[in-house]
Amino acid sequence: GAGVSQTPSNKVTEKGKYVELRCDPISGHTALYWYRQSLGQGPEFLIYFQGTGAADDSGLPNDRFFAVRPEGSVSTLKIQRTERGDSAVYLCASSPRAGVGETQYFGPGTRLLVL
Amino acid sequence: GNSVTQMEGPVTLSEEAFLTINCTYTATGYPSLFWYVQYPGEGLQLLLKATKADDKGSNKGFEATYRKETTSFHLEKGSVQVSDSAVYFCALIYTGGGNKLTFGTGTQLKVEL
Numbered sequence: 001g002a003g004v005s006q007t008p009s010n011k012v013t014e015k016g017k018y019v020e021l022r023c024d025p026i027s028g029h030t031a032l033y034w035y036r037q038s039l040g041q042g043p044e045f046l047i048y049f050q051g052t053g054a055a056d057d058s059g060l061p062n063d064r065f066f067a068v069r070p071e072g073s074v075s076t077l078k079i080q081r082t083e084r085g086d087s088a089v090y091l092c093a094s095s096p097r098a099g100v101g102e103t104q105y106f107g108p109g110t111r112l113l114v115l
Numbered sequence: 116g117n118s119v120t121q122m123e124g125p126v127t128l129s130e131e132a133f134l135t136i137n138c139t140y141t142a143t144g145y146p147s148l149f150w151y152v153q154y155p156g157e158g159l160q161l162l163l164k165a166t167k168a169d170d171k172g173s174n175k176g177f178e179a180t181y182r183k184e185t186t187s188f189h190l191e192k193g194s195v196q197v198s199d200s201a202v203y204f205c206a207l208i209y210t211g212g213g214n215k216l217t218f219g220t221g222t223q224l225k226v227e228l
Contacts, residue, residue: 042218098214101166106159
């Protein structure tokens with residue numbers, strides 16, 4: 001079946017602009033995660049949804065970052081007033097349900113470059 | 116806090132050599148442990164996992180054993196191939212951690228003919 005998809009695959013924007021990154025999880029997966037991966041580093045957790053609600057948003061770096069999942073499927077990560085330090089690959093993952101032993105399936109990522 | 120430490124790369128090996136990539140962790144409770152792989156130009160893929168002490172995860176000739184006494188989850192393969200060239204990430208999910216993966220910094224593996 002189809003895996004996790006993310007759009008756009010690349011996004012170039014200017015400092016101060018607003019961007020939206022979209023994630024389509026695997027059909028039927030109730031848990032959805034956002035991570036951010038900087039060059040040469042491992043992914044870092046941003047936020048996790050169980051259904052429509054954000055179960056844990058402790059990884060969001062500041063209030064410029066916000067994510068929604070209004071119908072419990074597609075999710076959008078929103079970044080306001082982008083800064084050059086926001087440049088990274090933003091990864092989305094989904095799992096059938098939340099749980100310590102559950103496998104998270106990752107999408108290909110959106111590469112964000114803030115000029 | 117909860118963290119994962121991996122050996123630094125790049126690791127360069129000849130084809131058919133034995134591979135070990137070290138991974139140690141610090142975590143509260145009883146975490147689940149994972150190895151993810153990122154091939155050039157591709158997304159992260161789960162390679163193997165272990166959810167309790169002494170479990171061995173295995174896939175595609177790779178193995179890793181969950182060692183609670185040494186808090187380690189070292190990745191091994193008996194005979195690497197050029198196609199194994201990738202970046203390997205060790206990761207954990209800890210009890211009470213909200214189901215979020217905590218990753219190491221990754222180890223790049225280069226396999227040459």
